[in-house]
Amino acid sequence: xxxxxxxxxxxxxxxxxxxxxxxxxxxxxxxxxxxxxxxxxxxxxxxxxxxxxxxxxxxxxxxxxxxxxxxxxxxxxxxxxxxxxxxxxxxxxxxxxxxxxxxxxxx
Amino acid sequence: xxxxxxxxxxxxxxxxxxxxxxxxxxxxxxxxxxxxxxxxxxxxxxxxxxxxxxxxxxxxxxxxxxxxxxxxxxxxxxxxxxxxxxxxxxxxxxxxxxxxxxxxxxxxxxxxxxxxxxxxxxxxxxxxxxxxxxxxxxxxxxxxxxxxxxxxxxxxxxxxxxxxxxxxxxxxxxxxxxxxxxxxxxxxxxxxxxxxxxxxxxxxxxxxxxxxxxxxxxxxxxxxxxxxxxxxxxxxxxxxxxxxxxxxxxxxxxxxxxxxxxxxxxxxxxxxxxxxxxxxxxxxxxxxxxxxxxxxxxxxxxxxxxxxxxxxxxxxxxxxxxxxxxxxxxxxxxxxxxxxxxxxxxxxxxxxxxxxxxxxxxxxxxxxxxxxxxxxxxxxxxxxxxxxxxxxxxxxxxxxxxxxxxxxxxxxxxxxxxxxxxxxxxxxxxxxxxxxxxxxxxxxxxxxxxxxxxxxxxxxxxxxxxxxxxxxxxxxxxxxxxxxxxxxxxxxxxxxxxxxxxxx
Numbered sequence: 001x002x003x004x005x006x007x008x009x010x011x012x013x014x015x016x017x018x019x020x021x022x023x024x025x026x027x028x029x030x031x032x033x034x035x036x037x038x039x040x041x042x043x044x045x046x047x048x049x050x051x052x053x054x055x056x057x058x059x060x061x062x063x064x065x066x067x068x069x070x071x072x073x074x075x076x077x078x079x080x081x082x083x084x085x086x087x088x089x090x091x092x093x094x095x096x097x098x099x100x101x102x103x104x105x106x107x
Numbered sequence: 108x109x110x111x112x113x114x115x116x117x118x119x120x121x122x123x124x125x126x127x128x129x130x131x132x133x134x135x136x137x138x139x140x141x142x143x144x145x146x147x148x149x150x151x152x153x154x155x156x157x158x159x160x161x162x163x164x165x166x167x168x169x170x171x172x173x174x175x176x177x178x179x180x181x182x183x184x185x186x187x188x189x190x191x192x193x194x195x196x197x198x199x200x201x202x203x204x205x206x207x208x209x210x211x212x213x214x215x216x217x218x219x220x221x222x223x224x225x226x227x228x229x230x231x232x233x234x235x236x237x238x239x240x241x242x243x244x245x246x247x248x249x250x251x252x253x254x255x256x257x258x259x260x261x262x263x264x265x266x267x268x269x270x271x272x273x274x275x276x277x278x279x280x281x282x283x284x285x286x287x288x289x290x291x292x293x294x295x296x297x298x299x300x301x302x303x304x305x306x307x308x309x310x311x312x313x314x315x316x317x318x319x320x321x322x323x324x325x326x327x328x329x330x331x332x333x334x335x336x337x338x339x340x341x342x343x344x345x346x347x348x349x350x351x352x353x354x355x356x357x358x359x360x361x362x363x364x365x366x367x368x369x370x371x372x373x374x375x376x377x378x379x380x381x382x383x384x385x386x387x388x389x390x391x392x393x394x395x396x397x398x399x400x401x402x403x404x405x406x407x408x409x410x411x412x413x414x415x416x417x418x419x420x421x422x423x424x425x426x427x428x429x430x431x432x433x434x435x436x437x438x439x440x441x442x443x444x445x446x447x448x449x450x451x452x453x454x455x456x457x458x459x460x461x462x463x464x465x466x467x468x469x470x471x472x473x474x475x476x477x478x479x480x481x482x483x484x485x486x487x488x489x490x491x492x493x494x495x496x497x498x499x500x501x502x503x504x505x506x507x508x509x510x511x512x513x514x515x516x517x518x519x520x521x522x523x524x525x526x527x528x529x530x531x532x533x534x535x536x537x538x539x540x541x542x543x544x545x546x547x548x549x550x551x552x553x554x555x556x557x558x559x560x561x562x563x564x565x566x567x568x569x570x571x572x573x574x575x576x577x578x579x580x581x582x583x584x585x586x587x588x589x590x591x592x593x594x595x596x597x598x599x600x601x602x603x604x605x606x607x608x609x610x611x
Contacts, residue, residue, distance in 0.1 A: 035239045037252040040218065042209055042232040054210060087215065087254050097210045 042090065048081035051093040058100040066103070070096050144315040148308035155307060159300035163293040171286040178261055178277050179246070185217075186265045186275045193267055201273075202230040216278040218251070218260050224270030233274065240264065240274075249276065259283050318347045322354065334362050367431065370537055375424075378538050378550070379417055386413035416550075423552045427537070430482065430559040438481070444474040444515070447484055448508055455491050463500035466491075469507035476515055478564050478583060483517075486560040489553040490519035490579050496549075497523035497577070514566065515583040522576040531570045557581060 041047060055074045059066045073096035080089030185208075192204045205219045209232055220231035228235055233251075240247050240262070249260045262276030321339045328336040337358060338351040386409075393406030452468045459466040476483075487506070494504040502522040509516055526534050530541045535558040538551040557579070558568040565584035570577060 035250050037250040037257045038233055038235075038237055039252040040232045041234060042212075043252075043254045047232075051210060091213065091215055094210060094213050094215070098213060101207075101211065 043087060045081060045086055048077070048086055048089050048093065051090060051097065052078055052081070055093055055096045055100065058097065058104065062100070062103060066100065070099050073099070142312075144312040144319075147315050148312040151311045152301075152304040152308045155304040156297075156301060159297060159304075163297055167289060167293055171282075171289050174282045174285065178279055178282065179263075182261065182263050182275050182277055186263055186273070189273060189275065190265065190267075198229070198269075198271070201267075205230045218249075218262060218274070218276035218278065220274040222272050222274075226272070229271070231274070236272065236274070237262075248279075251278065253278070253280075322351065325354075329358065334358070334365060364431070367428075367537070379420060382413045382417050386410040386417075389413070420550045420552065423550065423556060424537070427552065427556050427559045430556070430563050433563060436563070438479045439477055440480065441475060441477050442480050444476050444483070444508060444517070445470050445472060447480065448487070448506060448517075451484065451487055451491060452506060454488075455495060458495055459504065462495060462498070464495055464498045465503045466495075467503060467505045469505065471509070474508055474510065474515065476583065479560075482560045482563070483583075486557040486581060487517060487519070489557050490581070493553055493579075494519050494521035494523070494577070497521060499523065502576075513584070516580055517583070518578055518580040520573045520576060520578040522573065525572060525575060525577040526570060528572070534570055535568055554579075 052074065055070075055077075059070065059074075073092045077089040077091075077093035077096065080086075080092065082089075189201060189204060193201045196203070201221065205221060208217060209219060218232060220233040220236065221229040222236050223229055226236040237247075237249055240249065244264065246261070246263055249262050251258050251260045258278055258280040260276045261279045262274050265273040265275065267273055325336045325338045337355045340348050340351045340355075342348070389406050389410045393403050393410075397403040397406060448468060448470050452466055456466055491504065491506065498504055498521045504522075505518075505520045507518050507520075526541055530539075533539050534541065535554040536551075537555045539555075540549070540551040554568065554570075561568045561581050561583065566582040569580040569582065571580065572578070
């Protein structure tokens with residue numbers, strides 16, 4: 001009986017130790033709700049405009065015309081940003097930037 | 108004792124024997140927490156739970172843990188490549204690289220912040236250095252806001268030369284949600300495991316109690332006086348069946364011993380009453396009718412002889428009981444049987460010659476045994492005694508010994524009337540006397556002692572038809588040396604001993 005109780009106590013202690021470690025509950029890493037969240041500057045309509053301008057500059061810098069998908073992505077991006085879907089628009093504009101960088105060899 | 112106590116004077120009370128300690132009686136149904144079945148069940152739940160916990164930790168480590176490690180590795184690789192860019196292109200190169208990476212961040216999860224020594228923003232998509240991030244910490248989790256929605260980022264700080272600080276991170280909100288989902292699922296799973304474990308523990312406890320219930324019930328019935336009860340064997344051949352078999356063997360032995368005690372009591376009542384009564388009658392007759400001192404002495408001597416016979420029977424009974432109880436095992440020692448057989452043949456040669464019986468010996472030169480020499484000598488002497496008693500004149504009694512398959516076999520064969528097959532099974536019972544032995548002296552204890560000696564040595568007494576006559580074989584499982592086992596050795600020359608018959 002004492003052996004079983006000791007084993008049980010060790011098991012409870014191990015569980016108490018391992019479960020928090022296992023799921024990474026660290027008091028220092030945990031972010032309480034009262035810490036103010038920092039906004040990302042790349043989730044704003046201003047960044048949409050910046051990306052759109054960069055797409056335009058990169059497209060004009062190309063020797064040959066850009067592929068139609070670049071135009072399509074850029075158009076969709078601008079439209080979404082105008083409609084208030086900022087993250088969606090930025091995502092399409094970024095894809096357009098990646099394609100243009102690949103074409104120009106800058107990536 | 109009373110008088111002695113009185114002579115000691117007043118005030119000294121006779122001493123009472125100390126009260127024997129009475130063991131506390133275990134209740135018929137042990138309290139719940141003291142139940143052995145509960146302990147087994149608790150151990151089962153514990154092991155089951157620990158196993159499930161270990162599995163859950165392993166699963167978490169392999170899923171959410173992998174995701175976390177991948178994020179950290181990606182951030183570290185990003186930091187290292189930016190450090191290289193800083194070394195190559197300086198501040199300007201680093202700024203351009205950060206802006207390019209943000210522009211190309213199709214996954215929309217990158218976080219960069221480059222600040223000067225005054226913690227003023229130089230590049231990146233964070234507005235300012237997070238005040239909740241201490242400068243002495245390399246890794247941290249940072250709450251961020253994405254299009255008005257609160258999210259979580261994991262960031263790493265990197266100090267650049269010149270007092271600049273670089274913060275590189277990833278949006279881990281999805282991964283955090285996945286981790287929380289996985290953690291919740293595992294915790295619920297552990298709860299289910301606990302419930303299943305408890306259910307299993309109940310089943311285990313029931314099986315344990317059921318397995319022991321048979322033993323307990325049988326023991327209780329035996330305690331109540333029914334020695335015929337035996338523990339039920341399930342036939343699965345598991346540990347409980349072995350325990351049951353062992354208990355049943357013990358009960359069989361106890362039953363045999365009890366039967367033996369009963370037999371002895373009955374035999375004493377019936378068979379010893381006669382000589383005791385006869386002795387009493389002779390003494391009574393002598394007391395009433397003896398005319399001379401000579402007559403009186405003669406009657407006393409005859410009564411003494413009768414009582415000596417009774418004492419001899421009691422001694423034999425006690426010896427048999429001692430042997431059956433195994434009290435003689437401490438007298439076991441290694442010795443050579445061959446000289447013992449030769450001595451017995453020498454001892455009985457005169458008797459054999461007197462009766463015109465040929466006594467022959469067939470024995471290897473050496474036969475090592477680990478046994479009680481004195482008991483074996485008595486047992487073999489009893490067999491020789493019986494053989495010579497029942498052999499007709501001109502007959503042959505053959506004493507032989509050999510080792511077969513590790514067992515020593517000592518046989519005494521005669522050409523007398525033998526024992527009918529119907530009586531052979533009972534011939535070794537105490538006080539049993541066959542029809543042929545009715546008119547010969549004896550108490551019917553000789554073969555009982557031989558059988559007891561055989562059983563003490565892990566063997567048996569086998570009675571067979573010698574066609575004609577009886578062949579009694581004493582088998583012993585007490586050979587001492589490897590060379591004494593295996594096939595019997597060839598009979599060396601001069602090993603046979605023959606007493607010449609009276610009429611030649």
